[in-house]
Amino acid sequence: MRFINSSYEGLKDHQATQLLFLFSLCLLSSINIIEATVQHLKWEIKYEYRSPDCFKKLSITVNGLSPGPTITATQGDTLIIQVTNSLITENTAIHWHGIRQRGTPWSDGTQGITQCPILPGETFTYQFVVDRAGTYMYHAHYEMQRSAGLHGLIRVLVPEGTVEPFSYDEERSIIVNDWWHKSAIEQSTGLLSLNFSWVGEPQSLLINGRGRYNCSLAGTTDVCDMTNTECLPFVLTMVPGKTYRLRIASLASLSALNLEIEGHDMTIVEADGHYVDPVIVKNLNIYSGETYSIIVKADQDPLRNYWIGLNVISRKPGTPTGTSILNYHPNNPLKVPPTLPPTGPLWNDTLYRFNQSKLIKSHPDHIEPPPPTSNRVIILLNTQNKVNGYIRWSINNVSLNLPTTPYLIAIKENLRHVFSKKPALETYKYKTYDIHSVLKNPNTTLGNSIHRLKFNSTVDLILQNANALSPNISETHPWHLHGHDFWVLGYGLGKFDPQINPKNYNLVDPIQKNTVPLHPYGWTALRFQADNPGVWSFHCHLEAHFFIGMGVVLEEGVERLGKLPKSIMGCGQSKSLVRT
Amino acid sequence: MRFINSSYEGLKDHQATQLLFLFSLCLLSSINIIEATVQHLKWEIKYEYRSPDCFKKLSITVNGLSPGPTITATQGDTLIIQVTNSLITENTAIHWHGIRQRGTPWSDGTQGITQCPILPGETFTYQFVVDRAGTYMYHAHYEMQRSAGLHGLIRVLVPEGTVEPFSYDEERSIIVNDWWHKSAIEQSTGLLSLNFSWVGEPQSLLINGRGRYNCSLAGTTDVCDMTNTECLPFVLTMVPGKTYRLRIASLASLSALNLEIEGHDMTIVEADGHYVDPVIVKNLNIYSGETYSIIVKADQDPLRNYWIGLNVISRKPGTPTGTSILNYHPNNPLKVPPTLPPTGPLWNDTLYRFNQSKLIKSHPDHIEPPPPTSNRVIILLNTQNKVNGYIRWSINNVSLNLPTTPYLIAIKENLRHVFSKKPALETYKYKTYDIHSVLKNPNTTLGNSIHRLKFNSTVDLILQNANALSPNISETHPWHLHGHDFWVLGYGLGKFDPQINPKNYNLVDPIQKNTVPLHPYGWTALRFQADNPGVWSFHCHLEAHFFIGMGVVLEEGVERLGKLPKSIMGCGQSKSLVRT
Known part of the structure; x- marks a missing residue:
């Protein structure tokens, strides 16, 4: 067991406990000569003038860099990242894209869903285990802040002695x-x-x-x-x-x-x-x-x-x-x-x-076969709409509007009036809907309903593309799921037919991913296991699309979670939890 | 008694109580035919493209306007202003400049001193009485945000029947x-x-x-x-x-x-x-x-x-x-x-x-004569310095660095480790200091110490100007005091001599103000009564100067305050007050 930077000052109680638990695990594991590392990183997030394409403008840097420093870890490592926000007047939050955050849903870094934003001058500690080798990334997950340059790469290496199915120098x-x-x-x-x-x-x-x-x-x-x-x-x-x-x-x-x-x-x-x-x-x-x-x-x-x-x-x-x-x-x-x-x-x-x-x-x-059937099928129609004259993206005719209190806190602490308790719509009128035409009535509404999933159930997510507000335009939307990987069961062009298309699902060797394209006028069928207690976003990864409503929110097993860290609180209705 | 917009939804308990108290006062007063009004304003703060000088850039608007709407009230009125922050990723806070906030120090709107910043998507309610006729203003009080255009005028009219000492059409x-x-x-x-x-x-x-x-x-x-x-x-x-x-x-x-x-x-x-x-x-x-x-x-x-x-x-x-x-x-x-x-x-x-x-x-x-003597004299040397190579402004050789937890919350809730308990320096070595020369060693330190004042004591504040980092440059600094007016006892050019200059103070008919210039190489002498429980900033009103340290913080009588509203909390150590 080796430690990189063993300074734990500023760690919250629950994190210390978690760490202690990890230590014990490590001690036990060390008998089997498994190397588990705790990496302690200190990051400062700030605006700096940069000229990445020769044009000087403000970029958001991590310890002076944009892209930020590459994180290199080994499968099983724990990362403790103390993020200090020096953005002056802007908040921030950082998402560890592709890391499933099993047992640490409050470290997912999605503002409005898993945490309150990190205020200027404050330090927020993310702590999580990178439990699977591979290539991942991190980036701001707060409105369109990612596009200011707050992003970087995470390399998770296989444990020593593990052979990958390809070789290179x-x-x-x-x-x-x-x-x-x-x-x-x-x-x-x-x-x-x-x-x-x-x-x-x-x-x-x-x-x-x-x-x-x-x-x-x-x-x-x-x-x-x-x-x-x-x-x-x-x-x-x-x-x-x-x-x-x-x-x-x-x-x-x-x-x-x-x-x-x-x-x-x-x-x-x-x-x-x-x-x-x-x-x-x-x-x-x-x-x-x-x-x-x-x-x-x-x-x-x-x-x-x-x-x-x-x-x-x-x-x-x-x-x-x-x-x-x-x-x-x-x-x-x-x-x-x-x-x-x-x-x-x-x-x-x-x-x-x-x-x-x-x-x-x-x-x-390396095939991990998907469950042969699912417990629930959620069909998500992607459309461009208008709400009171404003252009928005919608899923099943509702444009997501994040509440000011994160869902995770609202659900775990039973805060009322944070979001609508009416379940989000699970499908659209696919029998009559013409995905190739501009909507006759593009008007729709904002909403903050979510999909609550039975813990450990198997869920299919079917993305259905359609025409945007202009004729003959259907954009490509890369959809990203937090907290899980999904199996990619199939891609199609045209309208998904729930009676026919599932028959051709690839249940043999589908790839697992966390981000997948939805092609113009096409559909993409995904399956995942709702086995990670928390609240998770599933959204178009284009900044301008998610920013104006293109996403849904999934919840599973929040009742299984222990106490939430106080560090994720402070905004919206979570102020009602202040005792004075 | 007349009401403008009688909707009180969303008011916090303590505000409702305060309002009830005000109602009772009003009812009593109405016997004497005094008109007391409650004005309920709803403001949305957002970025919008504006071209105030023909050049298009983002301005911060209040309900679409920059400058924001003029507030017109009558002496004794209560203003209830619901501020919704729609700045996307930036926080805000609004200061009601010249309004003393007697009994409502948490409505002073100074981020880091009296409140946590208002997060995007949140609504913060300011409530206070405009207890003196005159011309005032409001503006953002959060880093340099004021300079983005979030400002406006407050006109407080004399009560009907009151005659002002001048006339106009x-x-x-x-x-x-x-x-x-x-x-x-x-x-x-x-x-x-x-x-x-x-x-x-x-x-x-x-x-x-x-x-x-x-x-x-x-x-x-x-x-x-x-x-x-x-x-x-x-x-x-x-x-x-x-x-x-x-x-x-x-x-x-x-x-x-x-x-x-x-x-x-x-x-x-x-x-x-x-x-x-x-x-x-x-x-x-x-x-x-x-x-x-x-x-x-x-x-x-x-x-x-x-x-x-x-x-x-x-x-x-x-x-x-x-x-x-x-x-x-x-x-x-x-x-x-x-x-x-x-x-x-x-x-x-x-x-x-x-x-x-x-x-x-x-x-x-209209002379309100000042107390003939003071209990305490604080001399404040204004210098430009360097801290680890960064240019800063300092007072008595310390550059103010606001803590992430507002002083008002830290003091009232006995939060530790928020700011240094060592008192701020009350003077400088005026006998030997050469205010006309560039400092030989411009290096200094950041600090967050404050001046704690005896409640109801009389305090003199002597501002002393000096040379900046370049030779023959001494800038003009307009100093603004929150929560009080001060008497302007005198202005001088050169170095203030505590033995001689007070003898020439104007104790007969000094003007009372809340903002006063400190002229190049000069001094300005002020006196005020520390009779308003709260924590108050006294600072240079130039955005670029206060932003890099040019201010001090005064406290008096916080122990006399009732419960602080939860709405001002949520940042820094005030998260430790969250019960989960």
């Missing part, structure tokens, strides 16, 4: 995202305006926090400087002949992205922490909230460098290709490749993306 | 402030950076929220539009021959300002809610946080309009004159005067400003 990590010059607050204000003001396509695509904006397009020259070393391209150096594992995470706010490495095939071997039956692709479609590991071999002409190209797909691109350099050692890292960067697949080739999604299945040696 | 209100195109968050981030980044002089000066930026200086044309009607000048229309009371408030973030009405003398009759022995001036120096009423007679050539000019003083101006039009009815309101706008006094004529400050004395019929 070295590994590298890549975060991809889209970037705007308008602040998250400016973007949010536009979305909340009656005269809806859309920020438009991103100015840049970033690879590991580096992009390149054409400064001649910026009006004032003092905020854009193409000689700034902050916007030199990211360079991925490989030694000819070696094999690399690339861990890739998309933290995009809006864009579905395609990553291509010029002249190099990619073998997909991991998706959201699960081993994939290896698939070779020319380029990878990656949706916001997804992670993949790919294997790439440095087997091309070693005398030159190659482009890594990042392109927008599924929306008409208004952003230049994001580029990095694949550098063959010992060439000059910044030696420009003699070619043009990959431009990716056609942006509107839905079938291409649909087919790649269907390729991803569980590795034959 | 009509009255008008004027708010003056300075305006930047960078957001409050961008400005704050610059101030908190190790490589201190100063936002520079304001882009515009606004009169009633209207200025005029030269859009040709803006790089991108789409954010600046000189044809936008939002940036048409404010027009003050007068009927020839009539006499006007102008209520003027400065909500400037940084600039000392001078207001001049071309060709019209001004008679100063009220300052910070107190009647002034009438003084005639050509133009008015007004410091951030001050209010004045002036009498202006429309006695000039009625065939033309006149300029109202607003100019920066005491700092080398980098901002054009702010202009409004004094329109003589029935001329065209926008008819441009045939002259040039007033340029005000020389910006660096300290003596001019010093002498005008000394002119302001109490009206002979």
Whole structure:
């Protein structure tokens, strides 16, 4: 048992107890020579001026970095992360995306659902176990704050001695995202305006926090400087002949992205922490909230460098290709490749993306088969609507409006008047609904009802896409489930038929994931086990979509939880719990 | 007794009790035909795009307005203001500047001192009595948020039948402030950076929220539009021959300002809610946080309009004159005067400003004489320093750093570890200190100690100015006291001598104020009665100065207060009061 930074000052009682419990476990385990580590991290979250694409604007940094520091841990480790909010007037909350938080639902970091926001000047301690190897991420989970740059990667390694179903010489990590010059607050204000003001396509695509904006397009020259070393391209150096594992995470706010490495095939071997039956692709479609590991071999002409190209797909691109350099050692890292960067697949080739999604299945040696049937089927129609003239996204005709008191506190502490006790709608009128047409009456309502699930029941979630407010537009929505992985039972184009489509579910080797695309005019069928006491969000991972209502909330087994930590409280009706 | 909006839903118990008490008082009073009103206001605070000087940026609005709505009440009225924070990710708190909050210290709205900040989505109810007629203001009191435009005027009228010591036909209100195109968050981030980044002089000066930026200086044309009607000048229309009371408030973030009405003398009759022995001036120096009423007679050539000019003083101006039009009815309101706008006094004529400050004395019929002696003298040296390389402002060599738990809660609830129990320093080494030189060692420390005052004692506060970090620079600091008015016993240039200067205090007819300038290299002597149970800030009213430490905190009689409202809690150590 080794400890990294053994300072536990400031830990709350319940956390100390939990830690003690863990210690005991570790002591017991050490007999079996299992190494369990407690990592204690101290993070400061603040605004700083950065020029990731040569354009200077405020970014949110973690200990000075955006993207923040990569967390590297080993399966079974406990992470204790003391987050100090130095954002001056803005609150924050950080979600550990892909970590299931089994037994620690209050550490999920979803403002309005599992915790009150962390106030400026305050320190909140997240503590949880990373119980499964794989590639994960963290990011702000508070309105549109993620798009200001508060995000990073989590690598959970397999325990020593465990063999993974693929081999490589070295590994590298890549975060991809889209970037705007308008602040998250400016973007949010536009979305909340009656005269809806859309920020438009991103100015840049970033690879590991580096992009390149054409400064001649910026009006004032003092905020854009193409000689700034902050916007030199990211360079991925490989030694000819070696094999690399690339861990890739998309933290995009809006864009579905395609990553291509010029002249190099990619073998997909991991998706959201699960081993994939290896698939070779020319380029990878990656949706916001997804992670993949790919294997790439440095087997091309070693005398030159190659482009890594990042392109927008599924929306008409208004952003230049994001580029990095694949550098063959010992060439000059910044030696420009003699070619043009990959431009990716056609942006509107839905079938291409649909087919790649269907390729991803569980590795034959690592299949955890899904329960053959489910106890409950929830069908979720995705539509764009209007509420009192404001544009909103809705699920089954209700646009989610988070209460000011987090659901977890409200349910556990029996606080009244926090959210509607009427259950959320479980389906829509699929027999008569035309998913290919613009709604004749787009008006709908806000709501905060949730789905309460029987503990340990098996639940199917069917996502159904439809037409948006404009004719012939159906967007791609990457849906992310907190607290669980789901099995991806099937993808379809058109309208899901509950009588027919389940017959073709893949119950043999479906991949497990936590984020999955819903393709234009298509459907996606998922199954999961409601076996993790807590309150969990299931939502579109696009910042601008979840921000204006595109999500649902699931609850299971909250009655099984012990005392909630006081640190998650302080907002809304939880003030009624103050004794004076 | 009349009621405006009698809906009391959502009022907390203690407020209901207070209200009931007030009702009883009113009922009793009604026998004496005194009219006491309860005004119930509902405010929504949000970001909206505005172009006050033709340049489009986010402003913070109150019910859609920046400046916010003017509150008009009558002396003795109770205001119940339900503030809903719709700022998305930012907290807020609103201070009712000049209202002493006798018996309601938790409604003072000073984040970190009297309340936790109001979280997005939450509604906080301020309730207080406006117990003295006069001109006051309200504004955000949370880091530098005020400079985003959250401010407005409070007019408290004398009770019917009361005669004021001046007469006029009509009255008008004027708010003056300075305006930047960078957001409050961008400005704050610059101030908190190790490589201190100063936002520079304001882009515009606004009169009633209207200025005029030269859009040709803006790089991108789409954010600046000189044809936008939002940036048409404010027009003050007068009927020839009539006499006007102008209520003027400065909500400037940084600039000392001078207001001049071309060709019209001004008679100063009220300052910070107190009647002034009438003084005639050509133009008015007004410091951030001050209010004045002036009498202006429309006695000039009625065939033309006149300029109202607003100019920066005491700092080398980098901002054009702010202009409004004094329109003589029935001329065209926008008819441009045939002259040039007033340029005000020389910006660096300290003596001019010093002498005008000394002119302001109490009206002979309204003198409330100060206690002839004081129980305690606190001398406050104002210096600019460095703390670990960061530029800060300090008082007696300590730079104020507000705790995350408000002092009022910490003291009343006996919370430990919130702030240092060591008393704040009461003086500096004035015998040897050279106020005219740059400090040889500018390094100092952060602190959160306070001055605890004996209830009902008389306290002198002596402000002493000094040289800043650059040679030959001593700035003007407008100091504002919460919860009280003070008597202005004297102003001096040079170093205050506690043996000599008090002999020349004005104990006969000093004006009472809540905000007062401290002139370059000068001193200002104040006296007040510590008769208002609560915790009160005394600070420089410049946003950028208070934000980096320029203030002190005073406490008196907290033990006399009843239960604190739960609504002010939720942050920092007040979470320890949550029972679960």
